Structures are given as C-alpha cells and as structure tokens.
Amino acid sequence: MESRTGHLSDLAGVELSASYRTHGKSAMFWDDYQRVLVRMTEQDGSKIAVANRLAAIAEQLGAVDKALKL
Secondary structure, eight states: OHHHHHHHHHHHHHHHHHHHHHHTTSHHHHHHHHHHHHHHHHHHOOHHHHHHHHHHHHHHHTSSSSOOOO
C-alpha cells in the first residue's frame, strides 16, 4: 500500500504544483487542494496520512508558511 500512497502523493504534488503556479494562494488553489484531498482519501482511505502528505506539499509549494500535521 505504501507504493500506492507514494504514487498518489506524487500525482497530487504535480496537480497542486500546477494549480499553485496558476492561482497562487487564492481560493481557486484551495478548491483544488480540497478536491485532491477528497479524491486521495477515497482512494487511499487513510485520512490522517493523506492530510499530512498534502499539508507537506502545500508547505513545500509555499502556500503556507508552516503546515500543521498530526
């Protein structure tokens, strides 16, 4: 399952990176973020792990200064 989760977060990173380049920190980026979060949670099932991985991606992109993770 780890490889699937890793693959999903790689795809999410690409998708969110493209959204961030297009929209910056605007509401449109965060709408995309929420869509990715829901989709990944449905595919992976681990809400906390998915939320933590997406939070780390948002932090790496610069969308947030410091992401809170569980």
